[in-house]
Amino acid sequence: MERLVDTGIEIADTEGLEALSMRRVAAELGVGTMSLYRYVTSKDALIELMVDRVHGEDKNLTPVPADWRSRLELSALREWRLYSRHPWVLQVIATPQPPLGPNVLADLERAMGALDGLGLDPVTMHWVSIAVSAQVQGAALLRVSEWEAERRTGVTTRQWRAAKMPMLAEILESGHFPMLSSLLERQEEVAHIDEWLWFSIRRLLDGVAVFIEERENSGSAEHEPDLRKAL
Numbered sequence: 001m002e003r004l005v006d007t008g009i010e011i012a013d014t015e016g017l018e019a020l021s022m023r024r025v026a027a028e029l030g031v032g033t034m035s036l037y038r039y040v041t042s043k044d045a046l047i048e049l050m051v052d053r054v055h056g057e058d059k060n061l062t063p064v065p066a067d068w069r070s071r072l073e074l075s076a077l078r079e080w081r082l083y084s085r086h087p088w089v090l091q092v093i094a095t096p097q098p099p100l101g102p103n104v105l106a107d108l109e110r111a112m113g114a115l116d117g118l119g120l121d122p123v124t125m126h127w128v129s130i131a132v133s134a135q136v137q138g139a140a141l142l143r144v145s146e147w148e149a150e151r152r153t154g155v156t157t158r159q160w161r162a163a164k165m166p167m168l169a170e171i172l173e174s175g176h177f178p179m180l181s182s183l184l185e186r187q188e189e190v191a192h193i194d195e196w197l198w199f200s201i202r203r204l205l206d207g208v209a210v211f212i213e214e215r216e217n218s219g220s221a222e223h224e225p226d227l228r229k230a231l
Contacts, residue, residue, distance in 0.1 A: 001039050001049075003029060008050045009086070016148075017088040020047070047092060052101025054086050069205050071114035075107070075129075076136050076201050083140035090144055094137045118212050128208055135204060139197035146193075161187060 007028050011020050022043055026033040040046045058078050065071055083090050092099065111129035112122070120128070146157050155163075165187075172181045 004036060004039055004046070005049045005053050008046050009054060012050065012088040013086055017047070017091065022046070048099040048101060051089055051092050051099045052103045054082060054089060055101070055103035055107055057085070058082065068114045068118060069209070072111065072128075072132050072205060073201060075111045075114065076132050076197075078107070079133060079136045080140065080197065083136070083144065087140075087144040087147060090137060090140050094141075119215060120212070131204060132201065135197065135200050139193055139200075143193050 004025065007025050008020055011024060011028065020043065022036050023033045025046070026036055029036075036046075040049065058081055065074065093104070098104065108126075108129060111132065112125045115125045115128060149160075150156055169184065171177070172184060175181075
């Protein structure tokens with residue numbers, strides 16, 4: 001079973017999830033395709049095992065910090081590293097119906113556990129954990145899309161920006177986009193996905209810190225307005 005899962009991961013890592021098939025895995029293992037069904041019922045079942053296997057990586061690289069902010073940042077870092085090593089995982093896990101193996105659940109349990117003892121109810125703890133994960137997944141979507149575009153076209157993002165710059169500069173010279181014009185000389189900073197990710201994670205946690213402090217000061221959960229009714 002371990003060789004089966006490891007082989008699937010290797011194929012997905014090097015060629016993408018679209019290259020994965022039961023026939024391809026069987027060929028890599030030197031066995032008949034039908035023999036694999038003694039261990040997994042389908043390709044989808046194999047992918048679930050692959051996702052759970054890679055979620056079990058990177059557990060003990062850093063000591064677990066004591067404060068909740070650092071623990072959530074560590075959770076975000078582990079998830080970012082996961083997508084960096086295994087880009088295909090993003091398209092499987094970023095869904096309302098993700099695989100629910102023990103390692104996947106353990107990651108969520110650790111993220112929620114970072115908020116334990118702060119007076120938050122389980123639903124709020126879950127929402128905060130999901131919000132942090134969503135920030136990571138948003139950045140990972142950009143990074144994975146960048147890798148896929150480079151693989152498909154052979155054009156790097158730096159080359160793409162250089163080719164588009166004359167047209168962009170001409171549009172911005174119209175004077176209709178003063179805010180965007182102010183960024184023209186700082187394109188490298190703007191396009192730095194890693195820096196943007198950690199900026200957004202830390203600003204999100206700033207907001208969570210204010211939320212926790214307000215709840216502590218009020219002594220109870222305050223009713224928040226439902227903005228959806230205003231839309």
